[in-house]
Amino acid sequence: xxxxxxxxxxxxxxxxxxxxxxxxxIGKIKFGKFQLGGVAGSLLVAVVVSQVxxxxxxxxxxxxxxxxxxxxxxxxxxxxxxxxxxxxxxEIILAVVLAATGxxxxxxxxxxxxxxxxxxxxxxxxxxxxxxxIGTAGDALTRLGLAADEVKRLQGNVAVGYAxxxxxxxxxxxxxxxxxxxxxxxxxxxxxxxAAQAAIQSGVQVMGPGQQAAAPELVGRLFEVGPAQxxxxxxxxLIDKAIPVTIERVKRGGSFVxxxxxxxxxxxxxxxxxxxxxxxxxxxxxxxREVYGIDGMELTMQHREIVLTSKELxxxxxxxxxxxxxxxxxxxxxxxxxxxxxxxxxMTPDLVVRAGDTVTVFGAENDVQRVAQHVGPVLVPSIKTxxxxxxxGLVVGLLVGLLxxxxxxxxxxxxSGGGALxxxxxxxxxxxxxxxxxxxxxxxxxxxxxxGLAGFVAVVGLQSGLQAVTTVRDHxxxxxxxxxxxxxxxxxxxxxIGIYVLRYNNAAVFAGALSGSRSANxxxxxxxxxxxxxxxxVPFAITYALANVLLxxxxxxxxxxx
Numbered sequence: 400x401x402x403x404x405x406x407x408x409x410x411x412x413x414x415x416x417x418x419x420x421x422x423x424x425i426g427k428i429k430f431g432k433f434q435l436g437g438v439a440g441s442l443l444v445a446v447v448v449s450q451v452x453x454x455x456x457x458x459x460x461x462x463x464x465x466x467x468x469x470x471x472x473x474x475x476x477x478x479x480x481x482x483x484x485x486x487x488x489x490e491i492i493l494a495v496v497l498a499a500t501g502x503x504x505x506x507x508x509x510x511x512x513x514x515x516x517x518x519x520x521x522x523x524x525x526x527x528x529x530x531x532x533i534g535t536a537g538d539a540l541t542r543l544g545l546a547a548d549e550v551k552r553l554q555g556n557v558a559v560g561y562a563x564x565x566x567x568x569x570x571x572x573x574x575x576x577x578x579x580x581x582x583x584x585x586x587x588x589x590x591x592x593x594a595a596q597a598a599i600q601s602g603v604q605v606m607g608p609g610q611q612a613a614a615p616e617l618v619g620r621l622f623e624v625g626p627a628q629x630x631x632x633x634x635x636x637l638i639d640k641a642i643p644v645t646i647e648r649v650k651r652g653g654s655f656v657x658x659x660x661x662x663x664x665x666x667x668x669x670x671x672x673x674x675x676x677x678x679x680x681x682x683x684x685x686x687x688r689e690v691y692g693i694d695g696m697e698l699t700m701q702h703r704e705i706v707l708t709s710k711e712l713x714x715x716x717x718x719x720x721x722x723x724x725x726x727x728x729x730x731x732x733x734x735x736x737x738x739x740x741x742x743x744x745x746m747t748p749d750l751v752v753r754a755g756d757t758v759t760v761f762g763a764e765n766d767v768q769r770v771a772q773h774v775g776p777v778l779v780p781s782i783k784t785x786x787x788x789x790x791x792g793l794v795v796g797l798l799v800g801l802l803x804x805x806x807x808x809x810x811x812x813x814x815s816g817g818g819a820l821x822x823x824x825x826x827x828x829x830x831x832x833x834x835x836x837x838x839x840x841x842x843x844x845x846x847x848x849x850x851g852l853a854g855f856v857a858v859v860g861l862q863s864g865l866q867a868v869t870t871v872r873d874h875x876x877x878x879x880x881x882x883x884x885x886x887x888x889x890x891x892x893x894x895x896i897g898i899y900v901l902r903y904n905n906a907a908v909f910a911g912a913l914s915g916s917r918s919a920n921x922x923x924x925x926x927x928x929x930x931x932x933x934x935x936x937v938p939f940a941i942t943y944a945l946a947n948v949l950l951x952x953x954x955x956x957x958x959x960x961x
Contacts, residue, residue: 403451404451404452407448407451407452407453408452408454411453411454411455411456411861412455414445414448414449414451414453414455414861415455415459415854415857415858415861417444417448418441418444418445418448418857418860418861419437419441419853419854419857421440421444422437422438422440422441422442422443422444422445422853422857423437423440423441423853424440425440425443425444426438426440426441437849437853437928438573438852438853438856438921438924438925438928441853441856441857441860442566442569442570442856442857442859442860442921443570443860444857444860445856445857445858445859445860445861445864446566446860446864446868447864448860448861448864449860449861449862449864449865450864450865450868452865453861453865455858455861455862457858457862459854459858460854460855460858460859460862461815463850463851463852463854463855463858464815464816464819464851464852464855464920465793465796465797465815465816465819465851466793466847466850466851467847467848467850467851467852467855467920467924468816468819468820468823468851468920469792469793469796469819469820469822469823469847470823470839470844470847470848470851471820471823471848471923471927471936471939471940472819472820472821472822472823472824472825472826472827472940473792473823473824473826473827473830473839473844474823474827474844474848474933474936475824475827475933475936475937475940476823476824476825476826476827476828476829476830476831477742477827477828477831480824480828487941489897489901489903489912490912490915490916490938490941490942490945491941491942491945492901493893493896493897493901493912493913493916493942494915494916494941494942494945494946494949495945495949496892496893496896496897496916497889497890497893497913497916497917497946497949498916498946498949498950498952498953500888500889500892500893501523501527501885501889501950501953502523502953502956502957502960504884504885504888504889505519505522505523505526505885505953505957505961506519506957506960506961508522508881508884508885509522509957509961510961512877512881514560514878514881514961515553515556515961516536516540516543516553516957516958516961517536517540517552517553517554517556517557517559517560518556518557518559518560518878519560519957519958519961520532520536520537520539520540520557520560520954520957520958520961521536521556521557521559521560521561521563521564522560522561522563522564522878522881522882522885523536523560523885523953523954523957524536524557524560524561524564524565524954525560525561525563525564525565525568525882526564526567526568526881526882526883526884526885526886527568527885527886527889527917527918527950527953528565528568528569528572528917528918528919528920529918529946529947529950529951529953532950532951532953532954532957536557536954536955536957536958537554537557537954539954539955539958539959540553540554540557540958543958559878560878560882563878563879563882564878564879564881564882564883564885564886565859566859566860566864567879567882567883567886568882568885568886569856569859569919569921569922570921571883571886571887571890572886572890572914572917572919572921572922573919573921573922573925575886575887575890575891575894575913575922576890576910576913576914576919576922576923576925576926577910577922577925577926577929579891579894580894580906580909580910580913581906581910583894583895583898584898584903584904584906584909586904586905586906587906588906588907588910588926588929588930588935589907589929589930589931590906591905591906591907591908591934592907592929592930592931592932592934592935593931593932594905595905595907595908595934596932596934614676615676616675616676616735617673617674617675617676617700617733617735617761618673618674618675618676618679619647619671619672619673619698619700620671620672620679620683620689621669621670621671621672621689621690621691621693621696622669622670622672622683622686622687622688622689622690623667623668623669623687623688623689623690624664624665624666624667624668624669624670624686624687625666625686625687625688626684626685626686626687627664627685627686627687628664628665628666628668629663629664630663630664631660631661631662631663631664632646632649632658632659632660632661632662632664633660633661635664635670635672635682635685635686636660636730637726643674643678643726644672644673644674644675644678644679644682645672645673645674645730645731646658646670646671646672647671647672647673647698647731647763648670648671648696648698649662649664649668649669649670649671650668650669650670650693650695650696651665651667651668651669652667655695656668669690669693669696670686671696671698672686673698673700673731674733675733698763699763699764700761700762700763701761701762701763701764701767702735702759702760702761703759703760703767703771703777703778704738704757704758704759704760704777704778704834705757705758705759705760705767705770705771705774705775705776705777705778706755706756706757706758706775706776706778706834706835707752707753707754707755707756707757707758707774707775708754708755708774708775708776709754709773709774709775710754712752712773712774713752713753713754714751714752714753715751715752716748716749716750716751716752717737717746717747717748717749717750717752718748718749720752721748724773728769728770728773729770730766731762731763731766732760732761732762732766732767732769732770733760733761733762734746734758734759734760735759735760735761736758736759737750737752737756737757737758737759738756738757738759739753739755739756739757744756755832755833755834757778757834758774776835778834778835781838781840782840782842782843783838783840784838784839784840784843785836785837785838785839788826788830788836788837788838788839789839791826792822792823792826793819793822795822795826796815796818796819796820796821796822796823797815797818797819798818799818799821799822800815800816800817800818800819801818802818816920816947817943817944817947820940820943820944821944824940848924848927852920852921852924853924855920855921856920856921856924889917890913890917893913893916894909894913897909897912897913907926907929907930907934907935908934908935908938909938910926910929910930910935911923911926911930911934911935911936911937911938911939911942912935912938912939912941912942913942914926914935914939915938915939915940915941915942915943915946916942916943916945916946917946917950918943918946918947918950923935923939923943926939
């Protein structure tokens, strides 16, 4: 294996990508209904690869995790700020319960297994995957009035306990949140995520990538004029003044006729009619028979999103806008959707539109551009990322993560992860309100989340795997077993309280909240993968922020009570 060690020494990134590749391959294997998943698979493979001997810079881990957690916040920012309030009380209680049960479990295990204060604090840091406990516990040990050698020994034991228990701390949280929780609740994370998304959209049907309605609402049909002969284009279009159809092209005797409202239709004319399905069908009877495959009658229509910036339209209802807009302005354009901060709204007549809303329209390009002059700028679809906005968000988040506040001598900080998450939430929320800049396409968000999390977990395995296995071999399995208990018991107790006391009834929402209350980022990544949408992110963001504070406080508490 010396040749492999030499390769990893020269190029440690090979070990990283090997862990990702084999990890995701193993993660796809199903054992009955159980599937490990790519994140957990990458962690296990990384631990195995680490036995060869791999040295990889911690900066890579920090960069990957910052990208992951910022992308998560960016995607969920609009929904997160909408969800703040009394409805978040369950998440607050959940984070407190997990921190309390975690402390109790560590103290009891330390008594039962005879662990000293250093080992107990290390087990808390690794079993609960909260690295900040190492720092707060180490600082607390210096305040006990012990001899310098004893303090050094106990601080060394903190590192030992952490190294032995951290790998299972990450892996066990994945199993509990992704596999055990749905089994106990007898619910599917994926199904509940879809149900929650439907509820968020207020009954508005939202198509996924590559999906479209079998019977679309807006259609174009060709008719050969019969009964409509002698009537003008304007008369046909305004059979129903409330919801008109549009005649987009007229072909007469093999040549096209220039469209005008006063154009009188003749028998045998071929007309292209566009509109909502029900209105086109209602108009069909007065036009003539439907025809197909007429050369030159093809017309490209487009869906476009327009950001509402018009002060004249801001604050008006949909019905007021419809009645006050002239037929000349809205001719050929159909409003098919309205979004506010990323949420689809039902287009009821009494819906009040606001500046910053995104209006989805359907029509020919020249018609869309005409309407945009009265509404606001058109959002041109783009796959490019605004790296100015992305970079600024990450810089702000990482700077916030450097800030430290002391309470009773205990340093509290959001850390790079908490800072990047907070910045992602704010920048994502602001982007939803001002969509003319700051583009981060869904595909880019997904690759940042997937590569960031899996890479972060793989680096953790590569860095700590060898030390963990070596320490278990040298110190026996006692510390490892205690770590397993500290990982599983608080999660299980918190899970039962969440189900039977707090009455969580959605597996996707609860899995997000539970993984956040343990600051279990790998588990959260797997929950997101199972959910297939961002529903678990909002509860995760709330409990994660609290967990960073509450679990960090466990360091000096474990030192005091163990």
